Amino acid sequence: MAEAVNDLDCRDISKNFAAFKAVRDVTFSVPPGTFFSILGPSGCGKTTLLRMIAGFLEPTSGDLLIKGRSMLDVPPNKRPVSMVFQHLALFPMMNVGANIGFGLRRRGVAKAEIAKRVEAVLERVGLPGAGPRGVDELSGGQKQRVAIARCMVLEPDVLLLDEPLGALDLKLREHMKIELKQLQWEFNTTFVYITHDQSEALVMSDQIAVMNHGVFEQVGTARDLYYNPETAFVAGFVGESNRFAGKVEEAGGGTLKVRTPSGLPLMGTAAAGSLAVGDAVDVFVRPEAVRLSPTSEGVAGQPNVSSGLVDSVLFNGANSRVLIRDAATGGEIDVALPQTGEFHSLKRDDPIHIGWDTAQTLCFAAAGEGS
Amino acid sequence: MNASGKRLTLILLMAPLLIWLVALIVIPHMEILYVSLREKVGVREYEFGFANYMVFFNEPLYWNTFMRTAVMSILATALTLLIGFPVSYYIAKLTRGRSKTILFLLCLIPFWVSELVRTYGWMILLRESGLVSGFLQYIGLASEPIEFLYNDAAIMVGLVYTSMLFMVVPLVTTLDSLDDSMIEAAYDLGGGGVSVWREIVIPHAMPGIVSGCIIVFMLSLGNYLTPILLGGKDSLWFTGLIYSQFITRFNWELGAAFGMLLLVLSSTIVWAGLKLSGQTLTRTVGR
Numbered sequence A: 001m002a003e004a005v006n007d008l009d010c011r012d013i014s015k016n017f018a019a020f021k022a023v024r025d026v027t028f029s030v031p032p033g034t035f036f037s038i039l040g041p042s043g044c045g046k047t048t049l050l051r052m053i054a055g056f057l058e059p060t061s062g063d064l065l066i067k068g069r070s071m072l073d074v075p076p077n078k079r080p081v082s083m084v085f086q087h088l089a090l091f092p093m094m095n096v097g098a099n100i101g102f103g104l105r106r107r108g109v110a111k112a113e114i115a116k117r118v119e120a121v122l123e124r125v126g127l128p129g130a131g132p133r134g135v136d137e138l139s140g141g142q143k144q145r146v147a148i149a150r151c152m153v154l155e156p157d158v159l160l161l162d163e164p165l166g167a168l169d170l171k172l173r174e175h176m177k178i179e180l181k182q183l184q185w186e187f188n189t190t191f192v193y194i195t196h197d198q199s200e201a202l203v204m205s206d207q208i209a210v211m212n213h214g215v216f217e218q219v220g221t222a223r224d225l226y227y228n229p230e231t232a233f234v235a236g237f238v239g240e241s242n243r244f245a246g247k248v249e250e251a252g253g254g255t256l257k258v259r260t261p262s263g264l265p266l267m268g269t270a271a272a273g274s275l276a277v278g279d280a281v282d283v284f285v286r287p288e289a290v291r292l293s294p295t296s297e298g299v300a301g302q303p304n305v306s307s308g309l310v311d312s313v314l315f316n317g318a319n320s321r322v323l324i325r326d327a328a329t330g331g332e333i334d335v336a337l338p339q340t341g342e343f344h345s346l347k348r349d350d351p352i353h354i355g356w357d358t359a360q361t362l363c364f365a366a367a368g369e370g371s
Numbered sequence B: 001m002n003a004s005g006k007r008l009t010l011i012l013l014m015a016p017l018l019i020w021l022v023a024l025i026v027i028p029h030m031e032i033l034y035v036s037l038r039e040k041v042g043v044r045e046y047e048f049g050f051a052n053y054m055v056f057f058n059e060p061l062y063w064n065t066f067m068r069t070a071v072m073s074i075l076a077t078a079l080t081l082l083i084g085f086p087v088s089y090y091i092a093k094l095t096r097g098r099s100k101t102i103l104f105l106l107c108l109i110p111f112w113v114s115e116l117v118r119t120y121g122w123m124i125l126l127r128e129s130g131l132v133s134g135f136l137q138y139i140g141l142a143s144e145p146i147e148f149l150y151n152d153a154a155i156m157v158g159l160v161y162t163s164m165l166f167m168v169v170p171l172v173t174t175l176d177s178l179d180d181s182m183i184e185a186a187y188d189l190g191g192g193g194v195s196v197w198r199e200i201v202i203p204h205a206m207p208g209i210v211s212g213c214i215i216v217f218m219l220s221l222g223n224y225l226t227p228i229l230l231g232g233k234d235s236l237w238f239t240g241l242i243y244s245q246f247i248t249r250f251n252w253e254l255g256a257a258f259g260m261l262l263l264v265l266s267s268t269i270v271w272a273g274l275k276l277s278g279q280t281l282t283r284t285v286g287r
């Protein structure tokens, strides 16, 4: 029992702003040493949730435990959590060393000890000797590391990060993604990281919660979310997908036959819950799940086949895409361009055949979220 | 454009500023300095000397008034800061949108009327037959009319009231630029109310504090109406002395010497204040 204590437990946490429910009955647990990401579109309540954990907002209902201890009555400056703010909030009136030492000074640690610990943590984030430098003299990535060092020097149980990479340019963001993961691994501290950038979440996290309109849609590993989305929102939000609306025509034996309004028949599987004939469904097919072939024989035997003309080739190196206009319905399908060589000369208006599997065709009931 | 052309443009652009500086600031002060260094030896007969300044140093009344004005002005500045800071913090950090604008306007409203009217308002409140005295009698706290006017406290009230806006405006501006997440970060790292104020809020607001204090101090030191009206004839304010030398006694030479002394005094105190607070004029005014 003793080692089963989670670093963070949220139990039915809700937050209402007047009549508006920003966070609704969110429940999750974060075991020690986990990189836990909360992924969701802008305005879904991520910051609100994080600020409740940090103690800046009081939950309307629910309980919040850190290392098994309820935090509801603990003010933010007494909670064993630290937060890295979106714009870092380094104190410009202090140098790097004073910034990092701020928390230790508040705890009444002796001066010599503070200097020692500050230097040690600076070394760990790869900025040895940066203590006397001014905050304004640092690059974006260095500021990031100082902000993390300022929190980590206090050895918090949980480190909260609110889109800390949002303000960085693309290249640095890619770099910091890897560095953050390494830092988390090195400090072996639980990170709760919020972002609206799915690639950040997918690359770094052990566990990801996908949030939408104040609720957690699904919690799982990156793989889970990508391959086995439980809701239409997750299927659409995590990774790229072709999306079709349709109606179930036949159901049975685990396979559904769906027809889109434009007449395209699709063979798919119900990803969550059971679907009956006549149900309106949303169907998701990943671009990389679709097989391309210049001839119809090449895709023969696939449960879903179609043919059309190449509408455009979106070349982007390894992530290149082909947009194919379906001959029968005129709809567009987004297909990943295989890098095996045979399609390198593909161009606009080339005839092409496509096919994909039933298991890769995920159907969700189209009620609820209108999106 | 060639070099001389650029130079000409620069000169033309700077001309209004230079004219203003020379005509309205440098020349009058040169003139005052010149007048203050004249000794009257006979009818329309003058010679160069420091006699006017010696009068000041040899007459305790002048000297005391001088010090009193400085101390009262410093006190008024400190009081204005003490009252203005929480007010500014409230306006800048704890209100949003419309209520912020309204509160800011409320600070501004007293300045829509002239200083005379504003000060007269205080006289209506504080005089023997005034509202405060009447109210105290009405509720039975006083048995006879009380005179609140014509003392130092009344001067102080008037000075603080007159100066408040000039403290609040720079403070609100600097506090506005303090990112809320900075304060939250300080709390998050274990800071309490006092340490957050001492280490984050006040250092950030320092340029605003200093510029507000300079303005308020200068305004108080140079104020003429408020001390005379609220402090009475014997209010002993240095600007009052200068006025009486120039206007009542026609002793322009002594008045000019007093003027120069006031200039030196205010510059010295501002300089000392900047040194004490570790600020520089460029940093404060440059914000």
Ligand SMILES: Nc1ncnc2c1ncn2[C@@H]1O[C@H](COP(=O)(O)OP(=O)(O)OP(=O)(O)O)[C@@H](O)[C@H]1O
Pocket: A017, A020, A022, A040, A041, A042, A043, A044, A045, A046, A047, A048, A049, A196
């Ligand atoms: N103090 C508040 N009063 C009223 N509504 C609020 C308040 N704070 C947030 N909200 C609302 O709650 C919702 C969630 O806000 P939140 O800041 O948590 O979003 P977010 O997921 O962090 O979005 P982003 O990715 O844009 O930062 C938003 O619709 C927002 O308008």
Ligand SMILES: [Mg+2]
Pocket: A046, A047, A048
């Ligand atoms: Mg946010």
